[in-house]
Amino acid sequence: MSDAPLLVIAAGGTGGHMFPAQALAEAMLAKGWRVKLSTDARGARYTGGFPHSVQIEQVKSATFARGGIAGKLTAPFKLAAGVLSAMMGFRRDRPTVVVGFGGYPSFPAISAAYLMRLPRAIHEQNGVLGRVNQVFAKRVDTVACGTWPTELPEGVEGIFTGNPVRGAVLDRAEAPYISPGDYPMSVVVIGGSQGARILSKVVPTAIAALPEGLRANLRVAHQARDEDAVTAQQTYAEAGIDADVQPFFQDVPARFAEAQLVISRAGASSVADISVIGRPSILIPFAAATADHQTANARGLVNAGAAIMIPESQLTTDTLAANVETILGNPDGALQMVLAALSVSRPDATKRLVDIVESLAKKSP
Numbered sequence: 001m002s003d004a005p006l007l008v009i010a011a012g013g014t015g016g017h018m019f020p021a022q023a024l025a026e027a028m029l030a031k032g033w034r035v036k037l038s039t040d041a042r043g044a045r046y047t048g049g050f051p052h053s054v055q056i057e058q059v060k061s062a063t064f065a066r067g068g069i070a071g072k073l074t075a076p077f078k079l080a081a082g083v084l085s086a087m088m089g090f091r092r093d094r095p096t097v098v099v100g101f102g103g104y105p106s107f108p109a110i111s112a113a114y115l116m117r118l119p120r121a122i123h124e125q126n127g128v129l130g131r132v133n134q135v136f137a138k139r140v141d142t143v144a145c146g147t148w149p150t151e152l153p154e155g156v157e158g159i160f161t162g163n164p165v166r167g168a169v170l171d172r173a174e175a176p177y178i179s180p181g182d183y184p185m186s187v188v189v190i191g192g193s194q195g196a197r198i199l200s201k202v203v204p205t206a207i208a209a210l211p212e213g214l215r216a217n218l219r220v221a222h223q224a225r226d227e228d229a230v231t232a233q234q235t236y237a238e239a240g241i242d243a244d245v246q247p248f249f250q251d252v253p254a255r256f257a258e259a260q261l262v263i264s265r266a267g268a269s270s271v272a273d274i275s276v277i278g279r280p281s282i283l284i285p286f287a288a289a290t291a292d293h294q295t296a297n298a299r300g301l302v303n304a305g306a307a308i309m310i311p312e313s314q315l316t317t318d319t320l321a322a323n324v325e326t327i328l329g330n331p332d333g334a335l336q337m338v339l340a341a342l343s344v345s346r347p348d349a350t351k352r353l354v355d356i357v358e359s360l361a362k363k364s365p
């Protein structure tokens, strides 16, 4: 067996937890470390992009949030079995450092690391700790935060690392910005990985309601769910707006780079992409997100003066149209928003995470 140091990454559930985990895995392999990933069946769906040399271990994950009464009753036993199995694995593998990225599948490995006093950290992507990260915030050496500020329990000091972003986003970090003016301009509308119904309802009518002079200059790229696409496209067409409506844009980084304005949900990665490329934005947090974490995600950009936040409850054609006009009607203000977004961005989030792992490794017995 190689005597290279071993990083165990524990993550799961959704892509939101898995993508930053993948970024760290790639960076540590490049540093000559071995990497193991501990996840569950749901998380395993997002492992396609992980390098082949990452050994993937599937754990049985248990959550109190699903599975009805039977699920709630058996969850503690499943969790305990998972922790025991992780401890046996750690006795064999002797990890140098363990890092959790949230989600229930990260519970067994971080618990085992805590019980065995192994150097350990968690990374939280959102501005509010998820349930599992909440449990461990006081029981790890380092709490790394993808969003800043993050609401942390009293006595816990987080480190702002940022959320790792894709290479295609980094390639366009600080892309030159053409301030709004009397020429063709581009607006990008995205609703997170699944698209957002409410944006398809309100954004096309708001754009259609803009003053003629402004509207005539706009091209819109709008991510819409299949069931909303036809109506959205029609509304744009009737208002004479050149709109490209798709269920998912593969080239969001390139489109952001060309955009004068982004209208978006406030998922952690969307916010990170907007910050790193540096674009003015109107953020509409998903009101039903756990602990309203999307509002917390938006706060950094809003406080810096880089974004306008519209709560879902206040999202109407009129409020949105007024805010779009405010941004696109003020070239200097739009440029200030770009600079503000860049001032709070963390394009080096992966490197900051690597630094944390390397400094924890010094504590390894």
Ligand SMILES: CC(=O)N[C@H]1[C@@H](OP(=O)(O)OP(=O)(O)OC[C@H]2O[C@@H](n3ccc(=O)[nH]c3=O)[C@H](O)[C@@H]2O)O[C@H](CO)[C@@H](O)[C@@H]1O
Pocket: 014, 015, 016, 017, 125, 126, 190, 191, 192, 193, 194, 223, 247, 248, 249, 250, 251, 252, 266, 267, 268, 269, 270, 271, 273, 286, 289, 293, 294, 297
């Ligand atoms: C509904 C919900 O609960 N969403 C959660 C989910 O976000 P969800 O996965 O929806 O969204 P994120 O904003 O974190 O990530 C979306 C990513 O997809 C990209 N993109 C989007 C649209 C498109 O057409 N093409 C494209 O490439 C964005 O640029 C971004 O990089 O996990 C995040 C991280 O825990 C949370 O912050 C979100 O609250």
